[in-house]
Amino acid sequence: MKLILANPRGFCAGVNMAIEALETALTRFGAPLYVYHEIVHNRPIVVRFRAKGVIFVDSIAEVPPGSTVMYSAHGVAPEIRRQSAERNLRAIDATCPLVTKVHTAAIRYAKEGYTIVYIGHEGHDEVIGTMGEAPDSIVLVEDVEDVAALTFPPDTKLAFLTQTTLSVDETRGIIAALRQKYPQIAGPSQDDICYATQNRQEAVRDLVDEADVVIVLGSRNSSNSNRLAEIARQNGKAAYLIDTVAELNLNWFRPTDTILITAGASAPEDHVQEVINHLRHTFAAEVETRTVREENVRFPLPRELRVLPRI
Ligand code: SF4
The missing domain is CATH 3.40.1010.20 (4-hydroxy-3-methylbut-2-enyl diphosphate reductase, catalytic domain)
Known part of the structure; x- marks a missing residue:
């Protein structure tokens, strides 16, 4: 078996920033800390933060007045900011720039x-x-x-x-x-699809022909992860979207297959490595990393976390 490891894959700059923001806020303000919606669309990350005392809510009404609330990487409508202000919440905005x-x-x-x-x-x-x-x-x-x-x-x-x-x-x-x-329609020169989504899709498109099966690490509610699996299927390949190695089904593979492995922008690398280790161990698989594009994007922490509070 051969494993082709697509690069870039996994965390984007927006997800890195949002996770670092939540860790920083937890250290600074302590638990419980509220997050409006999932901080990023990844189940294992949400589970990890829940264990640290983060409470994910779908309504600002669930946040006790005066508490700290973080907005997820996906952003919020102004109405949510208004409701937070009304409840006198300390709001930290981890929306991706x-x-x-x-x-x-x-x-x-x-x-x-x-x-x-x-x-x-x-x-x-x-x-x-x-x-x-x-x-x-x-x-x-x-x-x-x-x-x-x-x-x-x-x-x-x-x-x-x-x-x-x-x-x-x-x-x-x-x-x-x-x-x-509507020929007169205004808009961006191309679209607003972010660099990370474009690069991960480009990598799958470039490498999918060499694969028999494609594994995408990511959650069912992750838009960009679903798109990666879709591209593989549109190219005639079986593609499976999984959160962790526990969801891997060995019946998906033949021992001589070539497997393309990638991960959505919110999927942690340790889960990718667990899948690789499992396939190496089971099928004596060889691993080859293929870099289609380099990424060097970083976003600063939310404004509210850049300065230390006065004591
Ligand atoms: S996928 Fe793109 S838009 Fe979404 S958080 Fe990452 S960089 Fe930002």
Whole structure:
């Protein structure tokens, strides 16, 4: 058996920042510490932080007045900030700067009188947060069928934005459909898909032909992890999305297979290594790391954690 280890894979700069922010906040303010939504979409990380006294909530009403609350890497709508202020919470914003960039664009377009067509997946935390910036000026489209169903008059002042963790290929098709229907539409030169999502997808696309089976470390609710498995399947390969080695099924493999291993932007590297060790041990697998692109992106801690509190 041969294991091809895709690089880049796993943690992105936004996830690194959010995890470091939560660890720093725990050290500084102690438990219990509240996080609005999962800090990142990864089950093992959420479980680890729960054990340290972090309480993940889906509603600000669950946070006792005066407590500390952190906003996850996916960002929040202004309404959530308002509710936090109303409850006198100490809010720490661990939103990824690349998500904030899309929020800022949504606010700007709405102020300038544009109607925004936002390409994203309904119900995702990031989508809810971004749409909440201009709820009266944004419509969501998920695919080209949704674009075909849009009924704006041809000369409507329109702009488009996208979720940061979409499929590069599918999004390109949706944007092309939008531009064909509304040639005047404003928007980013390409899309808002972040560097980490693009690079992980590029690595899978480049390496998938050499593989018989693809393993993606990541959680079911992780958008960018799901897209990696989708790319493998679109290329005719069996692909499995797993959180940990415990979900690995040895019946997926033949002893002479080549396995491509990658990980979504919120999947910890120790879980990747556990899968590798298991396959090495079981099938005497050889490992080859293949670097498709170098990454050197880092984001600073949230503003609220950059200065020490006065004693
Ligand atoms: S996947 Fe992209 S947008 Fe999301 S946290 Fe990572 S860098 Fe930020």
